[in-house]
Amino acid sequence: MNMMGSLVALLVALIWKPDFEEWRLGWDIKLFARIFSGIVISGMAFAVIVWCVDANGPVFVSMFRPVRLVVVVIVASLILQEPIYSGSIIGTVILVGGLYLVLWAKKKEMKSMSNPVETNRTDRNVV
Structure with missing residues (x-):
């Protein structure tokens, strides 16, 4: 993933700034x-x-990645004074709602795994 990201960034940089003097690091x-x-x-x-x-577990790591998008919208609005569009608000609501549903289901699953279903046994062969 890092290699492909670097390759894409390199291609974009070559197209955007083809002058290699701009790339020099001091x-x-x-x-x-x-x-x-x-x-x-x-x-x-x-x-x-x-x-x-x-x-x-891995569910939490993968589910909190979309939260970065929400943070970017909020920070861009507060610090960079960018306007928040309705698409950003709708996307934020969908992301937070989906995150809540997954975490709720994971909590329910963990609870059911820690409390196994008790079977109703009746021992009729007791002397």
């Missing part, structure tokens, strides 16, 4: 920021994902 804070975000933040995200899978 020994400054920009280089440090790119290395920091690429290595440290990715490593931290991987550690959090592994912890979440270990604690709650």
Whole structure:
């Protein structure tokens, strides 16, 4: 997934800015920021994902990925002063509703697994 993302980003960058002088990295804070975000933040995200899978299973990790889209809409509206369109609101409601339904079903499943169905046995052969 990372390789394909890098390839797509490279193709877009080649089309957008074909001048290789624009691509040059100097020994400054920009280089440090790119290395920091690429290595440290990715490593931290991987550690959090592994912890979440270990604690709650893979369902929670995969279900909370769409929440990033909701956070992006909110942050873009608050910080960047971008307008929120009705499509963003409808998409947010659908995403949060779907997330709630999956988590509700997972909770119900976990509860049923921890409380096995008791069978009604009557021992009639008791002396």
